[in-house]
Amino acid sequence: MSEQSQINRQILLVSRPQGAASVSNFKLVETPLEPLADGQVRVRNHFLSLDPYMRGRMDDSKSYAASQPLNEVMIGGTVGEIVESKNPKFTVGDKVVGMFGWQEFGTSDGAGLRKVDTAHIPLSAYLGPVGMPGVTAWLGLNRIIEPKAGETVLVSAASGAVGSVVGQLAKAAGCRAVGIAGGADKCRYVTETLGFDACVDYKAGNLYQDLKAAVPNGVDGYFENVGGEVLDAALQRMNAFGRIALCGMIANYDGSSIPLAKPSLLLTQRLKVQGFIVSESPEVWPEALGQLGGLVAQGKLKYRESVAQGIESAPEAFLGLLKGKNFGKQLVKLI
Ligand code: NDP
Secondary structure (H helix, E strand, O other), rough: OOHHHEEEEEEEEEEOOOOOOHHHHHHHHHHHHHOOOOOOOEEEEEEEOOOOHHHHHOOOOOOOOOOOOOOOOOOOEEEEEEEEOOOOOOOOOOOOOOOOOOOOOOOOOOOEEEOOOOOOOOHHHHHOOOHHHHHHHHHHHHHHHHOOOOOOOEEEOOOOOOHHHHHHHHHHOOOOOEEEOOHHHHHHHHHHHHHOOOOOOOOOHHHHHHHHHHOOOEEEEEEEEHHHHHHHHHOOEEEEEEEEEOOHHHOOOOOOOOOOOOHHHHHHHHOOEEOOHHHHHHHHHHHHHHHHOOOOOOHOOOOEEEEEEEEHHHHHHHHHHOOOOOOEEEEEEOO
């Protein structure tokens, strides 16, 4: 390795947000790389994934997952390349997916590292449609919504990493796929590039009426990523016995919780609502990744990335993700 790459740049969480998260919650540090022990590998991380769940980890409150400890490297999914190996199962040059967090290099005994083939699938896609967000879409759609041909499936944050896959899979299952997204550009992308039947711009100021027009037969399956006013509008268009996959509520993450306007609709429409966490269903990952990988390799599943440059750009890019500044899967190109 070169002289320069003996240093690992890392971003630590150094304080917890009081209200909205800010760049002052993070700190960039430089740490010398330690020599490898027998059985270890060193990975140069090419891309870091920034994901909404990280906001929850910054808090110290009770949740389904432990909080991010202070003064440690921020948690996060990464893809990279083995640059040194003292483990016979890995060779220099192997491409791997891991959870090394917000840092340029990771060291591991190999546990939790998954080798991936980049012949037909770009490395970064393993953090998006052929990674955790893709499996999330697959799981919520196929195991909770269980779409049938001819039904209408609605998804919020439709241009994003999860939402974009939900709509394309629903369309492939013979459904009418309708998205909700922030802004005309994102909506145009959702219909023209991703092939959804319609997309409603919730920022245009006429959410309920625009949604009503986009789902003339109501909604049978709703894949929820946002919460707040978007969920309120969607609930009012649900058909009787509709299914809601409660995947995320990003509008609630960086501040206080937004109450439901009309919870009685859950009863009057006899809705099935199920929250889920993708990491708690390891049994579906092989099947889901197999299908998603095949679709991406064949160019049948489209996706888009927002790529911030350099580890130092991660905090700003992450705060932007919480405000919808990303357009597609938010990544950081490391080194
Ligand atoms: P995205 O790529 O969709 O990016 C987040 C998007 O959310 C933004 O681009 C923005 O889109 C929208 N958004 C951000 N803030 C707000 C807000 N205040 N109000 C309304 N919309 C907002 O992220 P992902 O695809 O990675 O994640 C989507 C959802 O899925 C998140 O809620 C996430 O927590 C959840 N998730 C859940 C998992 C699980 O296991 N349950 C696993 C993975 C993700 P726009 O500009 O269109 O508003």
